[in-house]
Amino acid sequence: MNPALRAPDACPALVLNADFRPLSYFPLSLWCWQDALKAVFLERVEVVAQYKTRVRSPSFEMRLPSVVSLKTYVNHARTPAFTRFNVFLRDSFTCQYCGSTARDQLTFDHVVPRSRGGRTTWENIVAACSTCNIKKGGRTADAAHMHPARKPQRPTMFELNERGRAFPPHYLHESWQDFLYWDSELEP
Numbered sequence: 001m002n003p004a005l006r007a008p009d010a011c012p013a014l015v016l017n018a019d020f021r022p023l024s025y026f027p028l029s030l031w032c033w034q035d036a037l038k039a040v041f042l043e044r045v046e047v048v049a050q051y052k053t054r055v056r057s058p059s060f061e062m063r064l065p066s067v068v069s070l071k072t073y074v075n076h077a078r079t080p081a082f083t084r085f086n087v088f089l090r091d092s093f094t095c096q097y098c099g100s101t102a103r104d105q106l107t108f109d110h111v112v113p114r115s116r117g118g119r120t121t122w123e124n125i126v127a128a129c130s131t132c133n134i135k136k137g138g139r140t141a142d143a144a145h146m147h148p149a150r151k152p153q154r155p156t157m158f159e160l161n162e163r164g165r166a167f168p169p170h171y172l173h174e175s176w177q178d179f180l181y182w183d184s185e186l187e188p
């Protein structure tokens with residue numbers, strides 16, 4: 001599909017914080033074009049890059065923003081949601097027992113098994129490959145001699161975003177790439 005002919009509904013804007021880093025990586029901070037335009041008119045954001053697609057009304061015509069940046073810095077003090085994806089992300093999609101990164105094999109393990117009163121919380125759930133999960137079975141970490149590589153705990157939004165930087169989304173509009181890859185490309 002020719003990007004020049006992209007329909008408005010296929011023109012989400014990547015939202016950057018005031019420091020020009022994406023507001024979040026997972027989920028990637030995107031606004032639909034209507035929300036992006038509204039923020040432009042309310043002068044809450046600067047337009048950093050634009051699509052070729054234009055929208056028109058009787059009073060104005062403009063190209064849709066592909067990247068916007070907030071004028072006011074938003075800090076990530078919020079606590080992340082306890083979701084399956086966020087647990088995998090915290091653990092870098094890596095089995096916490098053997099270090100396997102085979103994604104289709106990834107499951108969740110209760111460090112203290114449910115049968116022993118283990119709860120489903122940030123502090124007791126880790127990513128584990130199915131082999132390790134089966135091997136550990138209903139045993140505790142001590143009994144199985146299997147301890148998570150990292151002590152599981154609730155991550156901060158900042159930590160999750162840092163992890164997310166290693167897992168860029170599959171589809172990126174060309175003008176977003178600079179903002180997503182800038183840091184990683186600087187690394188030796």
Ligand SMILES: [Zn+2]
Nearest residue numbers: 095098129132
């Ligand atoms: Zn494993």
